[in-house]
Amino acid sequence: MTFLLYCLPSNYGILSKLAGAGYPETTMNDIEKLKRWTPVVVESDLEEQLGRALGIAPVFCRMLVQRGIHSVDEARRFFHPELEQLHSPFAMRDMDRAVARLEQAIQHEERILLYGDYDVDGATAVAMFYCFLERYHRKLDYYFPDREKEGYGLSRAGIEYAAQTGVGMIIALDCGTQAFEAVELARARGIDIIICDHHLPKAALPRAAALLNPKRFDCEYPFKELSGCGVGFKLAQAFVERQGWESDGLRSLLDFVVISIAGDIVPIVGENRVLAYFGIQQLNATQRPGLLALIEQSGKKYPLTIGDIVFGLAPLINAAGRLADAEQAVRLMLAKDRKVAAEYARALSRHNQMRQMFDRDLAKEAEDLLKANLRLSQQKSIVLYEPHWHQGVVGIAASRLAEAYHRPTVVLTQCERDLVGSARSVKNFNIHRAMQACDDLLTHYGGHHHAVGLSLREENLEPFRERFEAAVRAMITEQHLQPEIEYLAEIGLEQITPKFWRVLRQFAPFGPGNPEPIFLSRGVSSNGYARKLNEHHLQIGMWQNGASFAGVAFGWAAEQARFTKRQIFDVCYALLDNKAHGKNNLRLNIKDIRFPD
Numbered sequence: 001m002t003f004l005l006y007c008l009p010s011n012y013g014i015l016s017k018l019a020g021a022g023y024p025e026t027t028m029n030d031i032e033k034l035k036r037w038t039p040v041v042v043e044s045d046l047e048e049q050l051g052r053a054l055g056i057a058p059v060f061c062r063m064l065v066q067r068g069i070h071s072v073d074e075a076r077r078f079f080h081p082e083l084e085q086l087h088s089p090f091a092m093r094d095m096d097r098a099v100a101r102l103e104q105a106i107q108h109e110e111r112i113l114l115y116g117d118y119d120v121d122g123a124t125a126v127a128m129f130y131c132f133l134e135r136y137h138r139k140l141d142y143y144f145p146d147r148e149k150e151g152y153g154l155s156r157a158g159i160e161y162a163a164q165t166g167v168g169m170i171i172a173l174d175c176g177t178q179a180f181e182a183v184e185l186a187r188a189r190g191i192d193i194i195i196c197d198h199h200l201p202k203a204a205l206p207r208a209a210a211l212l213n214p215k216r217f218d219c220e221y222p223f224k225e226l227s228g229c230g231v232g233f234k235l236a237q238a239f240v241e242r243q244g245w246e247s248d249g250l251r252s253l254l255d256f257v258v259i260s261i262a263g264d265i266v267p268i269v270g271e272n273r274v275l276a277y278f279g280i281q282q283l284n285a286t287q288r289p290g291l292l293a294l295i296e297q298s299g300k301k302y303p304l305t306i307g308d309i310v311f312g313l314a315p316l317i318n319a320a321g322r323l324a325d326a327e328q329a330v331r332l333m334l335a336k337d338r339k340v341a342a343e344y345a346r347a348l349s350r351h352n353q354m355r356q357m358f359d360r361d362l363a364k365e366a367e368d369l370l371k372a373n374l375r376l377s378q379q380k381s382i383v384l385y386e387p388h389w390h391q392g393v394v395g396i397a398a399s400r401l402a403e404a405y406h407r408p409t410v411v412l413t414q415c416e417r418d419l420v421g422s423a424r425s426v427k428n429f430n431i432h433r434a435m436q437a438c439d440d441l442l443t444h445y446g447g448h449h450h451a452v453g454l455s456l457r458e459e460n461l462e463p464f465r466e467r468f469e470a471a472v473r474a475m476i477t478e479q480h481l482q483p484e485i486e487y488l489a490e491i492g493l494e495q496i497t498p499k500f501w502r503v504l505r506q507f508a509p510f511g512p513g514n515p516e517p518i519f520l521s522r523g524v525s526s527n528g529y530a531r532k533l534n535e536h537h538l539q540i541g542m543w544q545n546g547a548s549f550a551g552v553a554f555g556w557a558a559e560q561a562r563f564t565k566r567q568i569f570d571v572c573y574a575l576l577d578n579k580a581h582g583k584n585n586l587r588l589n590i591k592d593i594r595f596p597d
C-alpha cells in the first residue's frame with residue numbers, strides 16, 4: 001500500500017503538495033493551529049559518549065542516538081553499510097520450505113506464476129523476482145489482479161488463471177497473508193503457493209506451502225520492516241546461498257528493491273538502510289532500458305534521491321495499477337529495448353495525468369463535503385464517501401486529507417455492491433487498531449499501523465462512521481491532532497559550513513525512520529529579498545553572524561510584504577541541495593517561520 005506521510009523525505013512542504021492537488025490552504029479554524037516546535041530529545045549521556053569517541057559535532061551525535069545508534073561500532077556500520085550486514089534469510093520462518101519448494105519447481109521445470117499486488121511495491125517485487133528467476137528458469141509468467149473486479153490480493157480469478165495455464169507453483173509477492181480462500185482454492189487445484197508478504201497477519205494464517213512474512217507472530221526474523229519486494233529479495237538471497245553461489249549477482253536487483261522501499265514508505269533503518277544505500281547507487285547506475293525510460297519520463301535529475309522515487313518514479317508505476325493494470329508497469333520495467341521502453345513510459349505518464357485529474361476532482365468534492373459538514377470540527381476522524389470517486393485515487397486522497405486536517409481519515413467509493421476504500425493515519429496513531437474496533441462492520445480490512453485498506457456493506461456505513469469515530473476518540477490524544485515540527489538542534493546560520501554539509505550527507509539516504517534533520521535558527525535577519533516563485537511559494541534571503549542563505553518557504557507567498565530589510569524572525573528548516581544548479585548550492589527548505597509578536 002502506498003501513501004504519503006508527514007515524514008516524507010522531500011523538498012516539498014505539506015502546503016505545496018496540498019496546494020498542488022487543489023486542497024485548501026486554510027483549514028477549519030480550530031484545526032488550523034500554530035505548529036508546535038519541539039526539540040528532538042535524546043539521552044544526553046549517550047550523545048556525549050559518542051561525541052568523545054567519534055569526534056564529530058554534537059548535533060550529529062544527537063542524530064545518531066535518535067536513530068538508535070549507541071556505540072562506535074553501530075555508528076561505523078551506519079556510516080559504512082555493507083551487504084554482509086544483511087541478515088541471514090534463513091532466520092525467516094518458512095524460508096527452508098520456500099527454498100526447497102522453489103528448487104523443486106526449477107528442477108522439474110514447473111510453470112511458475114509470479115502474483116503481485118498492483119501498487120509500486122508489488123509491481124517492483126514481480127519485476128525483481130522475474131529478473132532474478134529468468135536466469136535459471138524459463139517457464140515464467142506473472143499476474144496482477146484487476147483492482148476493480150478482483151480487488152486486493154490473491155483472487156479466485158488469479159488462481160483459475162494459474163490452473164488454466166498449467167502453473168505448478170505461485171509466488172505471491174506483497175500480498176497473500178490473509179488469502180485464506182484463494183490458498184484453499186489453489187490447494188484444490190493442486191497448486192502450491194509461496195507467500196512473500198509484509199502485511200499484518202490475523203491470528204490464523206492460510207495454509208500455504210510457505211508463508212514468508214517477518215510480521216508473523218511466530219517469525220523471529222530480526223528486522224520487521226522489509227517491503228514486500230524486500231521479502232521477495234530475501235527469498236532470492238536464500239536461494240542463491242543454498243546453491244552455494246556468490247551473492248554478487250543479487251546486488252543488481254537492488255534498483256528494484258530501493259524503488260519499493262521508497263514507494264511503500266517503509267522506514268529506512270536497519271536492513272532497509274543497507275538495501276536502500278546500495279539500491280540507490282544501483283538505480284543511479286542502472287542500465288535497464290525500462291528503468292532508464294521511467295527515470296527520463298519522470299523528469300528527475302541525477303543523482304536520484306529517495307524523494308525523486310517517491311515523487312517521480314513511484315507515481316508513474318502506481319498510475320498503471322490505479323488506472324489501467326499493473327502489468328503495464330512490469331512490462332516497462334522488464335523491457336529490453338529502449339524504444340519500446342520509451343513508448344511504455346509515455347503510456348504510464350498519460351495514465352498518471354489522468355490520475356492527477358481524478359485526484360483534483362476528488363479533492364474539490366471532498367473539500368465541499370467537509371465544508372458542508374458542521375459536525376466535523378467537533379470530530380476526531382474523517383469518513384467520506386461518494387459512489388463515483390475513482391477507486392485508484394482514494395488512497396492518495398485519504399493521505400492528503402489526513403495530512404491537511406490532522407485526523408485519521410477514511411475515503412470510500414463504491415465497488416459493485418460494497419463500499420471500498422483507504423484509511424490513512426496521523427503521526428504515531430495506530431489506525432489498524434481503530435479498525436479492529438469496527439471488525440464486525442467491515443467485510444474486509446488489512447494493512448499497516450498507518451494505512452489500511454477496507455471494504456464494507458453500504459448499510460454499515462453510518463454505524464461504521466460512528467464506531468470509528470468513537471474508537472479514534474478513545475485512543476487519540478491532543479498531540480496526535482496538532483501538527484508538530486521536531487527540530488534536531490538550534491544552530492546559527494554560520495554553523496552551516498561545507499564540512500557540516502559533508503558530514504550530514506553521510507546520513508543519506510534519508511526517509512522515514514531516518515528523517516532529514518530540521519534545524520532552528522533564532523533571530524535571523526531578512527536581507528530584504530523576497531520573491532514569489534509562483535502563487536504559493538516564496539524565495540527569501542536571510543543572514544546571521546556573517547553567513548547568508550536563500551531559502552524557499554512553501555505556502556508563504558501571501559506573506560511576501562513582511563520580509564522587509566532587517567526584519568528579524570525565527571526559522572525552522574531542512575537543508576536542500578539544489579541539484580538544478582549543477583554544483584553544490586545549499587538552500588534552506590523552510591518548514592515554518594515565526595515573527596516576533
Ligand SMILES: [Mn+2]
Binds near residue numbers: 001198227228
Ligand atoms: Mn507493500
